[in-house]
Amino acid sequence: MIAFLGMGLLGANFVKALLKKGAQVQVWNRTAAKASALEAAGAKAFSEVADAVKGANFVHLTLKDDQTVDEVLAAAAPGLKPGAIIIDHTTTSADGAVQRTQAWKERGFTYLHAPVFMGPQNALESTGYMLISGNQEVIKAVEPALAQMTGKVINFGDTTGKAAGMKLLGNSFLVGLTASLSDTLSLAKALDIPASDISALFEVWNPGAGIPARLQRFIGGNFSQPSWELSMARKDTRLFIEAAEKGGTHLAILPAIAEEMDKWIAKGHGNDDWMVIGKDSL
Incomplete structure (x- = not known):
């Protein structure tokens, strides 16, 4: 028996996928109608979270944040089956994942944080990525079940909370990428270039392909042999701004990047590779 708590788009599609695989799933959501809607697919909905977890060997969570996870688990606790395994897919702080792992262990339960790089469609199709770390004996026991829910389970080793940290790193990159795309579209608007032309450019030129090499350059820390000098990158950034x-559009992040470039130029790094602006992050 599986219990699933939190029937947002991700949780609901996880449940639908599990039901298609023949699992028995009990569901709960603070907005009861979202849980009840899954009864048509074969789930059993409960209005009380403690009832939803009764008899479940695995209790999965897809909630909002650390506080919500703690509140829901506290309310669910009276109904937990002895030895139940709690698997939390919520994006939370690393500290929160560590604290919950220890706290629930002291109460006689296994808590495993398993955040995901998955959208609702991934959850429905059992594709995408699920991240785990911590006690490897626990992971060995639950990994076969988790593997059925996703395209790939990525095990980051025995450091509790590392999976949470890796999820935050990935999301931070996505936030920056989205802000960068927003600035690109704003600049295109200012230059009277249609968005369709940007799409056409990226279909031919894939800047993402260079990310591994850029990352290695950051890690290597050698910026003395530039492929694009910081002073030239700053000149281009001035042109963007x-x-x-002139076109009356807003840029979200490029002005902040320009300020960072100016700091490093003032330090004497104008002739270094422009990636030197990330030197202090190492």
Whole structure:
């Protein structure tokens, strides 16, 4: 028996996928109608979270944040089956994952944080990525079940909370990428270039392909042999900002990057590779 707590888009599709595989799933959501809607697919909905977890060997969570996870688990505790395994897919702080792992161990339960790089469609199709770390004996026991829910389970070793940290790193990159795309579209608007032309460019030129090499350059820490000098990158950034100002569009992150470039140029790094602006992050 599986219990699933939190029937947002991700949780609901996880449940639908499990039901298609023949699992018995009990569901709960603070907005009861979202849980009840899954009864048509074969789930059993409960209005009380403690009832939803009764008899479940695995209790999965897809909730909002650390506070919500703690509140829901506290309410569910009276109904937990002895030896139940709690698997939390919520994006939370690393500290929260560590604290919950220890706290629930002291109460006689196994808590495993398993955040995901998966959208609702991935959950429905059992594709995407699920991250885990911590006690390897626990992971060995639950990994076969988790593997059925995702395209790939990535095990980051025996450090509790590392999976939470890796999820935050991945999401931070996505946030920055989205902000960068927003600035690109704003600049295109200022230059009277249609968004369809940007799509056409990226279909031919894939800047993402260079990410592994850029990362290794950061890690290596050698910026003395530039492929793009910082002073030249700053000149281009000035052109971006001036074009956006002339076109009356807003840039979210490029002005902040320009300020960082100016700091490093003032330190004497104008002739270094422009990636030197990330030197202090190492």
